[in-house]
Amino acid sequence: MASSTTSSPQPDRPVRPNLAFRQVRGRHSPAEFAALVRRAAREIGERVSCDARYIGRVEAGEIRCPNYAYERVFLHMFPGRTLADLGFAPRSSVRGRAARPPEEVPPALAGGETQGAAEPYDPEDPHDPHEMRNPQDPYETHDNYEESDVLRRLFMTGGGATVAAATLGPLGFTIDAVAADRPVRRAGSSHAAALEEAVRRIRLLDDRHGADGLYRRAAAPLRAAYALLDAGATRQTTAERLHCGAGELAISVGWLAHDSGRFDDARSHYAEALATARMTGDPGLEAHAFCNTAFLARDAGRPREAVRAAQAAQRVGRPLGSARLMSLLALREAGGWAGLADRTGTEQALVRAQALFERGHSDADPEWMSFYGEAELEGLEAQCWSTLGDWRRAARHARRAADLQDPHFTRNIALYTAELADDLARGGRPDEAATAGMRVLELLDQVQSSRIQGMLAGTARVLLPHRRTSGVQEFLDRHASTPRVG
Numbered sequence: 001m002a003s004s005t006t007s008s009p010q011p012d013r014p015v016r017p018n019l020a021f022r023q024v025r026g027r028h029s030p031a032e033f034a035a036l037v038r039r040a041a042r043e044i045g046e047r048v049s050c051d052a053r054y055i056g057r058v059e060a061g062e063i064r065c066p067n068y069a070y071e072r073v074f075l076h077m078f079p080g081r082t083l084a085d086l087g088f089a090p091r092s093s094v095r096g097r098a099a100r101p102p103e104e105v106p107p108a109l110a111g112g113e114t115q116g117a118a119e120p121y122d123p124e125d126p127h128d129p130h131e132m133r134n135p136q137d138p139y140e141t142h143d144n145y146e147e148s149d150v151l152r153r154l155f156m157t158g159g160g161a162t163v164a165a166a167t168l169g170p171l172g173f174t175i176d177a178v179a180a181d182r183p184v185r186r187a188g189s190s191h192a193a194a195l196e197e198a199v200r201r202i203r204l205l206d207d208r209h210g211a212d213g214l215y216r217r218a219a220a221p222l223r224a225a226y227a228l229l230d231a232g233a234t235r236q237t238t239a240e241r242l243h244c245g246a247g248e249l250a251i252s253v254g255w256l257a258h259d260s261g262r263f264d265d266a267r268s269h270y271a272e273a274l275a276t277a278r279m280t281g282d283p284g285l286e287a288h289a290f291c292n293t294a295f296l297a298r299d300a301g302r303p304r305e306a307v308r309a310a311q312a313a314q315r316v317g318r319p320l321g322s323a324r325l326m327s328l329l330a331l332r333e334a335g336g337w338a339g340l341a342d343r344t345g346t347e348q349a350l351v352r353a354q355a356l357f358e359r360g361h362s363d364a365d366p367e368w369m370s371f372y373g374e375a376e377l378e379g380l381e382a383q384c385w386s387t388l389g390d391w392r393r394a395a396r397h398a399r400r401a402a403d404l405q406d407p408h409f410t411r412n413i414a415l416y417t418a419e420l421a422d423d424l425a426r427g428g429r430p431d432e433a434a435t436a437g438m439r440v441l442e443l444l445d446q447v448q449s450s451r452i453q454g455m456l457a458g459t460a461r462v463l464l465p466h467r468r469t470s471g472v473q474e475f476l477d478r479h480a481s482t483p484r485v486g
Contacts, residue, residue: 017060018086018087019087020085020086020087021086021088022059024078029052030055033055034050034054037074037077042361043373044072044076045367048070050070064088066083068197071083072370076408079407186232191228192245195225195249198221199245222250222253225246225249225250228246229243240280243280244280246276247272247273247276247277247289250273251270251288253269254266254267258295260449261450261451267300270293273289274290277289284317284320287316287320287325288368290316291310291332294309294336297309297336298336303336303339305336306333306336307336307337307345309332309336310329310330310333310335310336311333313332321362322369323357323362324361325364326352326356327352327377328353328376330349330352330353331349331350331377333349334346334350337384338383338385338388339387343388346384353381371409371412373406374404375400375401375405375406375409375412378404379397379415379416381397382395382396382416382423383419392427395423395429398420398423402416402420410443411449411452413443414440414443414447414449417443418459419455421434421436421440421455421456421459422455422462424436426462430466430469431469431471433459433475434463434472437460437475438471438475438478441456441478441479441482453482460475463475464476
């Protein structure tokens with residue numbers, strides 16, 4: 001018989017101070033170091049509410065593994081180091097209740113929502129001002145990994161429809177379809193939090209490994225998200241979070257389809273997100289959906305549609321007050337004009353994009369724009385000049401993009417370097433192109449992207465007549481022996 005005693009939210013274990021993290025803090029005070037963490041987060045588009053108390057909890061060993069937002073920030077702050085180097089435990093060792101069957105999920109999490117209940121992360125101290133959390137804040141950080149893992153499992157396995165049980169492994173999703181044996185329940189804030197975390201997790205995995213291998217396994221969480229919408233929510237604020245989260249997840253899954261060459265699937269997912277945005281009156285989601293639609297239209301050879309979608313995104317997004325968002329949307333428009341061979345329109349849009357980018361970050365910047373920094377600006381401009389056939393200028397911007405990219409974004413480093421290789425090859429510099437191509441091939445052990453492999457294939461075709469040039473034959477042989485994805 002099961003004990004009626006309520007189990008503690010954390011498994012019993014000795015707490016060991018994190019001496020490695022204390023060492024990297026150096027001579028900074030906890031408050032000073034927290035300020036550095038927040039600044040680093042802003043540099044990559046993350047939002048973390050780090051303070052001296054959080055730093056103290058890490059150093060005391062209370063936080064054995066950071067959440068994904070903090071992981072990205074720490075790896076950005078300390079390039080070349082792993083979480084283990086910073087004194088954190090592997091995620092697999094801190095998942096606490098991950099092995100518990102779905103039917104044992106606590107009733108408070110399995111469905112419904114207790115009015116006034118605190119979010120199930122760190123235990124709250126009502127007398128501690130640092131613990132005053134807003135359960136509806138989509139940027140709230142989850143310091144306690146074990147509890148946020150419970151939320152992810154809840155999202156992947158909860159609800160009453162036939163959904164998917166998904167375990168987030170280090171390289172992607174492992175999916176096993178299961179039929180839930182519970183009736184449909186109304187969704188609570190824990191479901192919304194898990195949905196938001198699933199979106200962040202997909203983006204993190206794509207940044208590191210590319211879209212191929214992720215797309216098919218990300219479809220099940222999307223089905224679960226829309227099952228939650230059909231079930232309804234206990235509160236209006238929760239319903240709004242669910243709709244926004246489902247829309248963002250549709251865009252993320254659409255991007256995985258887009259980047260892996262499944263353009264029809266991507267178009268369907270983006271349209272789904274756009275419909276969700278318009279039904280709920282969410283201008284941020286609508287601008288995001290139009291942004292990706294413009295990018296897809298450019299890649300699919302529909303440049304005029306790309307211009308129209310980018311302009312629509314700018315109309316919707318302008319009142320949001322984010323200069324960085326408007327900069328990215330101007331770049332989407334520039335890509336469309338380049339596809340139409342309109343050099344003047346391209347240059348005008350690029351000038352706007354640069355001017356808006358230079359205004360810097362703001363609190364209005366969307367969370368999903370963490371990828372958009374100076375490297376992405378340079379990379380997208382390189383693509384515009386490449387489309388216009390200005391190979392020298394395209395290569396210059398592609399080289400800068402690859403040099404500027406944060407080491408965390410492995411997929412983008414491979415993308416920009418592949419762009420550089422192609423621009424160099426078409427610009428009559430085959431030896432340099434082969435060198436850049438070899439760098440991309442070395443990254444393909446970590447990145448699976450049909451887009452990047454397609455670019456390399458095009459570069460190889462251009463280089464075939466130059467096989468006697470230094471380094472070219474070596475690149476062609478290595479490229480021919482590289483397994484294809486998809």
